[in-house]
Amino acid sequence: MEKVLELKDVSVHFGGIKCVQHVNLHLNRGEILALIGPNGAGKTTIFNVITGIYQPTMGSAEVGGQPIAGLKTHQITALGLARTFQNIRLFKDLSVRDNILIAMDRTAPSSMVASILRTRSFLAREVKKNTAVDELLEIFSLQHIDEETEAKNLPYGVQRRLEIARAIATGARTLLLDEPAAGMNGNETESLMETIRFIRKRFDLSILLIEHDMRLVMGISERVAVLEYGKKIAEGNPKEVQNDPNVIRAYLGTE
Amino acid sequence: MTEFIQHIVNGLSFGAIYALIALGYTMVYGILQFINFAHGDIFMIGAYIGYYAGNALGLNDHPSIWGFFVVLLLSMVTSGVIGFLVEFLAYRPLRKAPRINVLITAVGVSLFFEFGAQMLFGANPKAFPHLVDVSKSFYIGGVQIDSMELVVFTVTILLMLALEFVLYRTKVGKAMRAVSHDHNVALLLGIPVNMIISITFVLGSAMAAAAGILVGMSYPKLEPLMGVMFGLKAFVAAVFGGIGNVRGAVVGALIMGVSEQLIVSYGVPTFRDAFAFALLIVVLIFRPKGLFGKTLAEKV
Amino acid sequence: MSVTQKSYFTWSIAIFLGVLFSEVLYPGLNGYYQGILMVAGVNIMLATSLTLINGFTGQFSLGHAGFMAVGGYTCASLTIYLLPKLGLSPLGIGFFYAAALIAGGIVSGICGYLVGLPSLRLKGDYLAIVTLGFGEIIRVIFLNVDAIGGARGLTGIQNFTNQRWIVACTLICCFIMFRILGTNQGRGMQAVREDEVAAEAMGVNTTSTKVGAFVMSSFFAGVTGGLYAHYYGYLNPSTFGFMKSFEVIVIIVLGGLGSVSGSILAAIALTILPEALRPLQEITKVDFRMILYSLVLILFMLLKPNGLLGRHEISYYWKKFRRSKT
Numbered sequence: 001m002e003k004v005l006e007l008k009d010v011s012v013h014f015g016g017i018k019c020v021q022h023v024n025l026h027l028n029r030g031e032i033l034a035l036i037g038p039n040g041a042g043k044t045t046i047f048n049v050i051t052g053i054y055q056p057t058m059g060s061a062e063v064g065g066q067p068i069a070g071l072k073t074h075q076i077t078a079l080g081l082a083r084t085f086q087n088i089r090l091f092k093d094l095s096v097r098d099n100i101l102i103a104m105d106r107t108a109p110s111s112m113v114a115s116i117l118r119t120r121s122f123l124a125r126e127v128k129k130n131t132a133v134d135e136l137l138e139i140f141s142l143q144h145i146d147e148e149t150e151a152k153n154l155p156y157g158v159q160r161r162l163e164i165a166r167a168i169a170t171g172a173r174t175l176l177l178d179e180p181a182a183g184m185n186g187n188e189t190e191s192l193m194e195t196i197r198f199i200r201k202r203f204d205l206s207i208l209l210i211e212h213d214m215r216l217v218m219g220i221s222e223r224v225a226v227l228e229y230g231k232k233i234a235e236g237n238p239k240e241v242q243n244d245p246n247v248i249r250a251y252l253g254t255e
Numbered sequence: 256m257t258e259f260i261q262h263i264v265n266g267l268s269f270g271a272i273y274a275l276i277a278l279g280y281t282m283v284y285g286i287l288q289f290i291n292f293a294h295g296d297i298f299m300i301g302a303y304i305g306y307y308a309g310n311a312l313g314l315n316d317h318p319s320i321w322g323f324f325v326v327l328l329l330s331m332v333t334s335g336v337i338g339f340l341v342e343f344l345a346y347r348p349l350r351k352a353p354r355i356n357v358l359i360t361a362v363g364v365s366l367f368f369e370f371g372a373q374m375l376f377g378a379n380p381k382a383f384p385h386l387v388d389v390s391k392s393f394y395i396g397g398v399q400i401d402s403m404e405l406v407v408f409t410v411t412i413l414l415m416l417a418l419e420f421v422l423y424r425t426k427v428g429k430a431m432r433a434v435s436h437d438h439n440v441a442l443l444l445g446i447p448v449n450m451i452i453s454i455t456f457v458l459g460s461a462m463a464a465a466a467g468i469l470v471g472m473s474y475p476k477l478e479p480l481m482g483v484m485f486g487l488k489a490f491v492a493a494v495f496g497g498i499g500n501v502r503g504a505v506v507g508a509l510i511m512g513v514s515e516q517l518i519v520s521y522g523v524p525t526f527r528d529a530f531a532f533a534l535l536i537v538v539l540i541f542r543p544k545g546l547f548g549k550t551l552a553e554k555v
Numbered sequence: 556m557s558v559t560q561k562s563y564f565t566w567s568i569a570i571f572l573g574v575l576f577s578e579v580l581y582p583g584l585n586g587y588y589q590g591i592l593m594v595a596g597v598n599i600m601l602a603t604s605l606t607l608i609n610g611f612t613g614q615f616s617l618g619h620a621g622f623m624a625v626g627g628y629t630c631a632s633l634t635i636y637l638l639p640k641l642g643l644s645p646l647g648i649g650f651f652y653a654a655a656l657i658a659g660g661i662v663s664g665i666c667g668y669l670v671g672l673p674s675l676r677l678k679g680d681y682l683a684i685v686t687l688g689f690g691e692i693i694r695v696i697f698l699n700v701d702a703i704g705g706a707r708g709l710t711g712i713q714n715f716t717n718q719r720w721i722v723a724c725t726l727i728c729c730f731i732m733f734r735i736l737g738t739n740q741g742r743g744m745q746a747v748r749e750d751e752v753a754a755e756a757m758g759v760n761t762t763s764t765k766v767g768a769f770v771m772s773s774f775f776a777g778v779t780g781g782l783y784a785h786y787y788g789y790l791n792p793s794t795f796g797f798m799k800s801f802e803v804i805v806i807i808v809l810g811g812l813g814s815v816s817g818s819i820l821a822a823i824a825l826t827i828l829p830e831a832l833r834p835l836q837e838i839t840k841v842d843f844r845m846i847l848y849s850l851v852l853i854l855f856m857l858l859k860p861n862g863l864l865g866r867h868e869i870s871y872y873w874k875k876f877r878r879s880k881t
Contacts, residue, residue, distance in 0.1 A: 051756055071757035074761075083756055089748035093866060102746045105739035106758035112767075115738035118562070122738070148871075170758050180803055290680040348857055355615060358680055359808055360856040362617075366849035368802060374843060473781075483797075490684065529695040532688030539677055539685055 002029040003065070004174045004206045005050065005081070010059035012045050012230075019045045021230045022059070027174065032200065032207045034217040037227035038250060043210045044086055046227075047176050050208075051083055052076045061173065077106065084163040086179050086210070092152035096142060099151050099162060100133045103169035109197035133169070137200070140165045140195065157188045161195070168203055177209040181216050189213055193220050218242070226250065257397040262520045263513055268404040268473070270512020271411040275392060275466035275506040277496070278418065279459025285435040285499035286455050292361035293341055294463060295486015296368035297334050299479065301464025302471040303376055304330040306383055315384035323386040327410070327468050331461040337452050338460025338554035347449065372479035380478050383471035405467050414465055415505065418458065422501060431455060435499065484528060488515075491535040497548025508548060568725060577722040589718070595826040596721035597783055602806040602818035603732045604775035609804070610813035610866075611741060612768040613748025614681040618670060618778050620799035621690030623665045624792070626777020627784040628703055630659030631712045634785065650717045656724075656781040663777025664770045666693075671769030675762050687797055697792040708791035709784075716786035726783060728775050732815045736868070744768055748813070798845070805848050809855055811862030818867040821862070 005027040012020040020042040027033050035043050038147040048054040052073045063067050063079045071079075082103070091099050098158055108124040108129055118247040145154070151162060160180055167175055180196070181189045193216055199205060211217050217224060217238070224241040226234040234244040241247055276298050283291045295546065308329050309315065314322040326369050345364050346360035349357045389403040434441045434451045442448050470485065471477060496507025511531065538545060581589060601619060608616045633655040643651055670689050677685060703709050735741040743764045746754035751761050785791050806825050810817030829836075829844040834841065855862060862874070 053752070072760075073752075074758050074760045077756060077758035082758075085753065085756075089750050089753035089756075091746055091748060094745060098745070099741060102742045102754070102759065103757040105742060109739045112740055115740055116734040118734065167759060228688065272567075290684065345853055345857070352856075352860060354680070355613070355812075356856050356860045358615060358683060359804070360853055362801060362804065362848045363852035363856065366845055367853065370843065370845040370849065373845065487684075487687070491688075494684075523699075526695060527700050529692045532692050535688050536685055539681060540672075543676060543681070 002031050003027065004063070005208065005241070006062045007049070008060050008062070010046070010049060010056045012042070012054055013048060013057040017156045019230050020049070020056075023026070023227070023230075023232050025232065025235075026143050027208050029206050030200070031053060031223065032196070032202070032209065032221045034221035034224045034226060035208060035210045035227060035232075036212070036217055037216075041227040042230040043227055044178060047178055047210065050076075050081070052175060053064075074106075077170055077172070077177055080172050081174040081176070082170040083176035084160070084166035084178050084180060086160050086182070088156075088163055089165055090159055090166070091149040093150055095148050095150060095191070096137070096138055096145055096162060097130075097133055097147050098167045100136055100166050101129060101212065103166045104129045104132060104171075107171040115141060136165045136169060139199065142159075157184050164195075164199075165232075168199060171207060173203070175205050175209075177207060177211075179210055179212065181211060181213045184213075189216055192216070196220055260398050264398055264400060264404065266513030266516030267509055268407045268512070269449075269516060270492075270509035271407055272466045272469050272473075273485070273492050274468070274505045274508035275411055275414065275462045275492040276485060277508045278415075278501060279463050280486075281493040281496070281498055281501055281504040282431075282455050282459050284493070285501075286452055287346075289391070290361065290490065291346075291456075291459075292358075292486075293364040293368055294459065295339075295482035295484075296365050296372070297338055297460045298463040298467045298470075298485055299329045299372060299477075299480070299482030300337060300368065300488075301334040301373065301460075301467030302383070302477050302481065303381075304333050304464065305386075305465075305468040305471050306381055306477055309384035309386050310326075314386050318385050318388045319328050320387050322535050327387055327465060330464045330468055334464030334467075335457040335461040338456040338463075342453055342456040347452075361402065369479055375501060376479060378479060380476045383475035383477055385475075386468075386472055389472070403473050407473065408468060410465060413463060413523050420499070421458065427451070427454060429513045440478070457471050488531045491531045491538075495538050495545055497545030500545070500547045503545060503547035523548060566730065569729075573726050574720045574866050577605045577718045581718045591826060591830055592720065593716075593721055593786055596725045597779055597786075598659040598777060598803070598806060598822040598826050599643050599725050599819050600779040601803045602727045602810065602822040603728055603815055604772045604779070605803050606732060606807055606813065606815055606818050607735070607744070607768045607772040608733070609807055610815075610818070611735070611744035612765055613744075613750065614765060614768070614834060615680075616670075616682045616772070617797060617800050618686030618690035618693075619689075619772075619803045620795040620797065621686075621693040622667060622773035622776035623780035623783065623799070624690075624693055624790075624795035625666050625773075625780065626656075626659035626663040627780030627790050627795075628659075628660040628697060628709065629777070629789055630655045630781030631709055631784040633658060633702060634712060634713060634715070635709075642816070648715075656778050659781040660774040660777040662775035663780065666767040667773025667776075668766060670773070675765060682848075688798070690797055690800055691797070694792045694795055697795075699732065704790070706735075706792065709790055710789055712784050712788045712790065714785060716782045720782060721786075722780060724851040729815065729819065733868075736815070740764075740767070745813075790800075791826060802848070807862075808852060809862050811864035811866060813863070813866035814868055816862040817864035820864075 003026045007023055007025040008024045010020060011018065025046070035046065037043055040151055045054065048252065049056050050063070052068060062079050063076060066079060067078050091102065107134050108125040110125055114122040134143070136206050142158065142162060142165065145158070151159065154162065164177065164180060181192055184192060196207065196236050197220060200207060209221070221238060223236065224240060228250045233246045233250060234241050276295065279294050280291065283289070283294070305326050312322050312325065314326065328406045341364055345360050346357060349360060363408035375513065380530060387406065389401065389406065391402045393400045393402070395397065422431065430441070430446045430451050431454070433444065433446055434448050438448055492505045492511040496503030496505070513533070515527055518530055581592065601623065605616065605619050608614050634652065638648065638651055641651065672687055697703060698706050743754070743759045746757065747760050747761050747764050755761050807818045807819045809825065810819070812823030831849070832844065
């Protein structure tokens with residue numbers, strides 16, 4: 001099977017602290033893989049390595065078969081990978097539409113001259129992007145929000161959905177979702193699961209997600225990898241992982 | 256060789272004054288992570304207070320060492336109060352505002368002092384009174400040390416020792432260091448964060464005022480805009496030493512004073528003022544954390 | 556009307572008003588008012604161009620006067636040293652002057668590139684200090700180069716700049732600044748302002764965005780410097796101290812950081828205000844213009860930190876107003 005994302009023996013150290021140790025991980029095309037583990041296990045650190053925010057101390061990462069060492073974050077995004085953030089990093093003072101448009105600009109940029117002169121091709125591109133934004137707004141049930149609303153004034157759950165929409169707008173085929181259901185209630189989580197299943201099909205996505213909500217993890221992921229103290233302690237389908245003694249120990253402690 | 260050492264000594268006395276100002280920048284930055292643009296103007300105000308106090312006490316005609324200490328103390332206390340007010344009125348209400356707003360406010364406060372001083376004290380330069388008799392000079396192996404330089408060295412060393420004591424040997428100092436690590440945690444531990452910030456401003460302003468008096472005595476020409484260049488250079492010294500690092504600021508300031516002196520003596524005197532900025536740009540590009548500073552990565 | 560048609564319509568009106576102003580209104584005024592209006596034009600250009608860096612991109616530059624100086628000196632040197640050797644016709648001189656203005660802008664833009672580079676690593680206060688340092692270094696250099704007058708200043712610059720040049724350049728500058736909004740370039744800048752990490756993650760090349768903003772902004776500051784030089788016929792390094800940069804900052808902060816129309820309004824208001832206060836100044840014998848500036852700046856930060864218009868353009872409030880009525 002084609003691997004859209006692969007970590008090879010990745011370690012990340014900050015001074016003496018070993019956040020991630022010798023982790024091997026891969027994401028297959030079209031798959032949903034959940035990365036779980038107690039707080040501080042190094043999950044978000046792995047996201048930061050994949051998106052080029054941190055350089056791994058050892059090991060390497062590949063996106064779509066291409067090593068990402070030395071690439072800047074926006075160059076990795078250009079390889080077709082986008083993420084959301086655990087603590088939501090929307091463009092707070094900008095409108096819902098602008099938030100998505102910024103991400104979409106990557107897919108159809110105009111030159112400075114064309115932009116300022118408002119050439120035909122510029123206008124055509126803007127129309128195309130705006131139509132695509134309309135579709136995303138509808139998928140994430142954001143279409144009824146006043147377009148001038150600034151992102152910071154949206155309810156929490158809506159912000160999370162907008163962030164996912166924004167990530168897809170980059171044209172990414174691989175999505176990293178950092179705790180997409182955090183702070184959501186049961187119903188919201190339920191509909192989020194629906195949405196994730198839908199967008200996977202609609203945009204042909206492969207998804208790596210970090211999540212603490214076990215219902216979501218067990219409900220939509222094909223595979224689960226478990227991290228503890230920076231080490232991968234288990235990997236497999238949800239059933240296997242659920243019954244893995246190491247995982248039970250990590251989550252419940254030993255008697 | 257003697258000439259070279261002579262330049263070093265003169266440079267050190269200049270650097271000592273930069274150091275006094277740099278301390279205020281670095282302490283405030285350490286605790287609030289912002290550049291107090293108005294700090295250089297507190298220095299100017301300190302000098303002017305010295306001017307008026309010195310003349311009022313009639314020290315120009317009867318210089319005395321005790322008179323000098325009275326003037327120094329008066330200027331330090333008054334400037335400390337002004338520093339406190341600036342923080343309380345202009346910066347404290349913006350504690351939660353975006354940093355750019357605080358920065359703009361600081362620029363505003365600085366302009367206000369500079370032009371307020373022009374209105375209050377007049378734009379023309381004033382001659383600083385002679386507070387103590389500094390006409391004598393000493394020679395050590397051919398190197399001349401003026402008694403003014405001795406005064407500068409003595410006062411700066413005493414003040415720095417005092418600050419060192421406050422920062423590292425008292426509860427207040429411990430609290431200041433705690434606040435500079437993390438406001439919220441410090442608050443949870445029961446440290447009165449706002450009061451500690453006030454104390455930081457008071458201490459920094461008092462040090463700057465002392466520098467103002469020393470500059471007034473060494474180069475007896477006061478101008479409302481004198482704080483700009485001194486302030487900027489002291490700031491550069493603080494960045495050079497690693498902003499937020501108290502001892503680094505002192506080392507940075509001394510290096511800066513000496514380098515400037517050497518440029519004036521052996522290089523192009525007119526480029527003296529550009530040197531500080533060139534140094535700053537080089538430091539920021541190649542070693543933004545300065546000589547002794549530490550950088551923190553942004554949390555994602 | 557579609558959006559583009561509406562835009563053409565608005566700009567046709569703007570051009571019409573510009574022509575009306577420079578051909579009918581301006582010649583009828585006395586010299587004093589003419590002078591004020593020229594300064595207003597210069598300030599509008601400085602403010603809108605600085606809006607690119609400080610407003611859209613959220614960086615903090617305190618060196619705008621430095622860029623203005625670079626452009627002014629470059630342009631003036633060209634017209635002083637090169638122009639007489641060419642023996643051009645009056646029309647040719649006009650073209651040469653336009654080219655010299657652009658050349659001044661380009662040299663200034665190159666400086667902007669050099670200053671923009673450190674901005675990749677520096678944030679907020681540090682960047683402010685570096686740009687301020689740049690301005691001071693420029694000033695010290697001009698102070699020491701004898702060929703361009705040194706501390707005496709550069710004299711003998713011909714007064715090429717009339718109201719037509721100012722109106723045309725101001726219109727072009729404003730046109731471009733308004734037009735950057737709502738394009739991928741403009742949105743990229745706003746994204747950098749809002750959150751650099753997120754902007755990068757969404758594929759915005761924050762490096763080139765920031766440097767681009769610096770280059771473009773300093774280009775226009777440079778052109779403005781050239782116009783300024785050929786209006787007064789004299790340049791002095793001390794004109795371009797950081798006080799000049801502060802003045803521009805005050806304008807764009809009061810107008811609302813990130814709002815082009817806000818900076819235009821504030822530029823006009825803050826050019827006229829000190830002049831209106833001049834009688835008072837003559838009585839008290841102090842230049843309290845700067846005291847006023849600084850107090851207004853502090854009070855705005857404390858009470859209305861977003862300035863007059865916030866980040867929005869006038870059209871935004873107009874739309875809001877119309878919607879609230881229906």
